[in-house]
Amino acid sequence: MKPRRSTLSVPGHIEKMHVKASQRDVDVIMLDLEDSVPMEAKESARTRVIQSIHTLDWQGTTVTVRINGLDTSFGYRDLLEVVEASGPRIEAVVVPKVNHPGDIHFVSRMLDGIEAAKRFSSRINIEAIIESAEGLEQVSQIAKASDRLIALVFGIVDYSASIGARLVSISGHGEKEEEIYPGHRWNFEMSRMVMAAKAHGLLAIDAPYGNFKDPRGLQRSAAVACALGYDGKWAIHPDQIDIINQVFSPSKEDIDRAIKVLAAHKEAQKKGLGAVAVEGRMVDQATVRLARQLYEQAKHLKLV
Numbered sequence: 001m002k003p004r005r006s007t008l009s010v011p012g013h014i015e016k017m018h019v020k021a022s023q024r025d026v027d028v029i030m031l032d033l034e035d036s037v038p039m040e041a042k043e044s045a046r047t048r049v050i051q052s053i054h055t056l057d058w059q060g061t062t063v064t065v066r067i068n069g070l071d072t073s074f075g076y077r078d079l080l081e082v083v084e085a086s087g088p089r090i091e092a093v094v095v096p097k098v099n100h101p102g103d104i105h106f107v108s109r110m111l112d113g114i115e116a117a118k119r120f121s122s123r124i125n126i127e128a129i130i131e132s133a134e135g136l137e138q139v140s141q142i143a144k145a146s147d148r149l150i151a152l153v154f155g156i157v158d159y160s161a162s163i164g165a166r167l168v169s170i171s172g173h174g175e176k177e178e179e180i181y182p183g184h185r186w187n188f189e190m191s192r193m194v195m196a197a198k199a200h201g202l203l204a205i206d207a208p209y210g211n212f213k214d215p216r217g218l219q220r221s222a223a224v225a226c227a228l229g230y231d232g233k234w235a236i237h238p239d240q241i242d243i244i245n246q247v248f249s250p251s252k253e254d255i256d257r258a259i260k261v262l263a264a265h266k267e268a269q270k271k272g273l274g275a276v277a278v279e280g281r282m283v284d285q286a287t288v289r290l291a292r293q294l295y296e297q298a299k300h301l302k303l304v
Contacts, residue, residue, distance in 0.1 A: 002027065002062050002091075003027045003231075003232070003248075003297075003300060003301060004027050004028055004062070004151065004203055004205060004231055004232040005027050005231070005232040005233075005244060005245050005247075005248035005249060006026045006027050006028065006232060006233065006234075006235055006240075006241045006244040006245050006248070007026070007027065007028040007029075007030050007064075007205060007232060007233070007234045007235065008021055008024060008026045008028070008029050008030065008234075008235045008236075008238065008241060009030050009032050009036065009066070009208065009234055009235065009236055010029060010030065010031055010032060010036075011032055011036035011037060011045075012031050012032050012033045012036070012037050012045035012046070012048060012049045012065075013037050013038075013041040013044060013045035013048055014048075015048060015052065018031065018048075018049075018052040018056060019056065020238070021238070022056045022057060022058050022059065022061070023059075024061075024238055024241060025241065025242075025245075026061060026235070026238075026241045026245075027061070027062060027232065027245070028061070028062045028063075028064055028091075028232075029058065029061050029062070029063050029064070030063075030064045030065070030066055030094060030234075031049045031052065031053070031063065031064070031065050031066070032065075032066045033045050033046060033049060033065065033066060033067055033068055033074070033078050033082075034066050034067065034068050034069065034096050035096075042068065042074050046074075046077070046078055046081055046082060049065060049082060050081070050082060050085045050086055053065075053082075053085075053086040053089050053090065054085075054086065054089070062091045063089065063090050063091060064090060064091050064092045064093070064094050064127065065078070065082050065086075065090055065093060065094065066093075066094035066095075066096060066129075067079050067082070067093060067094070067095060067096070068096070069096050069097045070095070070097075070103055070106065070107075071097070076110075079093060079107060079110055079111075080110070080114070083110075083111065083114045083124060084114055084117075084118060087114065087115065087118060087120045087122075087124055088120050088121065088122045090124060091124075091125060092124065092125035092126060092127050092150060092151075093107060093111070093124060093125075093126055093127070094126075094127045094129065094153070095107055095126060095127065095128050095129065096129045096131065096155070097129065097131055097132065097135070097155070097158065098128040098129060098130060098131075098135050098142055099132055099134040099135045099138065100134075100135075100138055100141075100142070101138065101141045101142050101144075101145035102145075103128075103142075103145075104126060104128060104142060104145035104146045104148075104149060105145055105146065107126055107146075107148075108126065108145070108146040108148050111124050111126075111148065123148070124148070125148050125149070125150045126146060126148045126149045126150065127149075127150060127151040127152075127153055127205070128142055128149060128151070128152055128153065129152075129153040129154075129155045130142070130152055130153065130154060130155060130159070130193055131154075131155025131156075131157070131158035131159045131162070132155075132158060132159060132162040133159070133162045133163050134162070135159075136159070136189060136192060136193065139152065139192065139193055139196040140196045140199070140200075142196075143196040143197060143199065143200040143202055144200050149200075149202060150202060150203060151197070151202055151203040151204070151205050151231075152193055152196065152197045152202055152203075152204055152205070153205040153206075153207070153234070154186075154189070154190060154193055154204075154205070154206055154207045155207060156186065156207035157207075159189065165185075184224060187228070190206070190225065190228050190230070191228055191229075194228055194229040194230060198229060203231040203232070204229060204230045204231055205230065205231060205232050205233065205234065206221075206222070206225035206230045206232070206233040206234070207233070207234060208233065208234040208235060208236045208240075209221045209222070209233070209236075209240065210236065212236060212237035212239055212240055215239075215240075215243055218240055218243050218244070219243050219247060221233075222243065222244050222247040222248065223247055226247055226248055230248075231248065232244070232248050233247075233248070249297075249298075249301055249303065250294050250297055250298045250301075250303060254294055254298075255294070255295065255298045255303060255304060257291070258290075258291040258292075258294045258295045258298070259291075259295065259304075260278060261278060261283055261287055261288060261291035262288065262291050262292065262295060264276050264278045264283055265283060265288045265291075268283075
């Protein structure tokens with residue numbers, strides 16, 4: 001699977017933003033039909049997204065589409081019309097407000113039918129946004145609801161509302177958290193979600209950081225998510241992409257450390273040893289797995 005370090009959310013109804021997004025060095029461009037689109041523009045946004053998918057040169061960037069919620073009158077039409085018109089051109093359908101594995105069952109079955117009817121040669125994946133207490137409570141069941149599912153995404157604002165958490169910033173997207181809580185306010189939720197994702201072979205993607213004029217805050221937010229095991233983070237502004245890509249890419253120091261661990265492990269195998277000391281630290285099989293994962297990621301990103 002291609003990297004998903006950065007996902008740029010782009011309003012579905014604004015054509016000029018689609019054009020600019022297609023020229024960005026971002027891992028994933030998500031054309032959004034949900035929160036960023038006003039109610040009166042929902043129908044036209046769907047048409048606009050389909051046109052952009054077909055007419056713009058996306059330069060090999062992964063393209064996804066976020067549909068409206070399945071509890072709205074727009075969600076099923078987004079799924080049907082966008083996938084029928086553009087199926088092979090999109091990597092995944094992003095489903096918001098997933099509260100129950102049945103939501104994923106529905107989308108997966110719909111995709112089965114559309115692909116069969118249209119005779120698509122490629123398979124469309126699903127990304128599920130977990131953004132409520134109900135969804136988090138069912139996250140393990142959601143994570144194994146379909147083999148089309150490739151990622152779980154944390155939806156911080158709606159989750160905050162679902163539990164009645166305090167709003168501490170204008171956007172609600174993770175800023176100023178350190179001012180009201182001694183530690184990381186969303187550590188449990190994020191750890192719970194990443195555990196469910198990894199237990200079922202899925203990617204875990206963090207929520208966006210709302211203040212796009214605060215690069216230090218974004219870097220800190222991304223670093224916390226990366227430390228918890230997340231594979232990437234959403235961006236709501238192009239200026240956030242470089243920082244997110246940098247945080248979720250292995251550094252030269254990381255790569256050198258991984259190479260050292262793998263080399264030591266190889267020598268240990270020759271001697272019939274299960275573990276070996278490197279610079280006074282014990283390296284066992286678990287450490288080797290971490291090193292191998294990091295090295296493979298670096299190779300995929302052409303850093304080695």
